[in-house]
Amino acid sequence: xxxxxxxxxxxxxxxxxxxxxxxxxxxxxxxxxxxxxxxxxxxxxxxxxxxxxxxxxxxxxxxxxxxxxxxxxxxxxxxxxxxxxxxxxxxxxxxxxxxxxxxxxxxxxxxxxxxxxxxxxxxxxxxxxxxxxxxxxxxxxxxxxxxxxxxxxxxxxxx
Numbered sequence: 009x010x011x012x013x014x015x016x017x018x019x020x021x022x023x024x025x026x027x028x029x030x031x032x033x034x035x036x037x038x039x040x041x042x043x044x045x046x047x048x049x050x051x052x053x054x055x056x057x058x059x060x061x062x063x064x065x066x067x068x069x070x071x072x073x074x075x076x077x078x079x080x081x082x083x084x085x086x087x088x089x090x091x092x093x094x095x096x097x098x099x100x101x102x103x104x105x106x107x108x109x110x111x112x113x114x115x116x117x118x119x120x121x122x123x124x125x126x127x128x129x130x131x132x133x134x135x136x137x138x139x140x141x142x143x144x145x146x147x148x149x150x151x152x153x154x155x156x157x158x159x160x161x162x163x164x165x166x167x
Contacts, residue, residue: 010047010059012152013079015040017163018066028109029165036158045149048076048085057084065156067091067163074146087145091164094141097134098164104130131157 015037019025025033046063048056057078064075071088078084104127111120135153138160142148148156 010045011061012040012044012046012063013060014062015159016062016064017159018064018073019163022067022163022165025162025165028105029162032105032158033162036155036162040152040155040159044152044155045147046152047147049144049147057082065159065163072160072163074142076146085145089141093137094134094160094164097130097137098161101127101130101134101161102165134161 017033046059046061048059048061050056060079061084062077062079062081064073064077066073066075068088070091072091072094074085074087074089076083076085104123108120108123108127111123115123131154134157135150138157139148139150139153
């Protein structure tokens with residue numbers, strides 16, 4: 009029962025995303041709801057509330073906020089991560105995504121594939137960074153990390 013059953017992005021104070029960013033968000037959220045692993049560790053000798061969980065992601069005061077509740081709405085955990093370690097990889101990810109979106113419109117498949125491989129590499133780097141930053145706060149598998157990293161990028165797009 010350690011998974012995210014529902015996810016929301018608190019993006020009310022951000023500018024509207026581009027169609028490409030909105031598509032990235034939809035795909036990441038859909039894939040995340042299809043399959044994910046999310047476990048809260050025990051803290052101070054007390055068992056963590058059991059999942060499934062409702063996760064709200066937000067950016068507040070230049071920090072990434074994970075607000076976690078149980079399915080009945082009971083607060084399970086809240087933790088804040090500095091956005092500083094993510095800055096460069098998010099910037100690189102947006103640059104390679106722009107190149108990819110531009111390439112799809114005009115370049116041959118071999119060049120698109122090369123750009124896509126670079127995009128996946130940067131995406132994997134961001135996912136590993138997110139897993140490292142969540143250590144001791146939540147455990148997530150590689151696929152969940154990739155999808156959550158995409159959502160972190162979406163939140164930072166306007167922020």
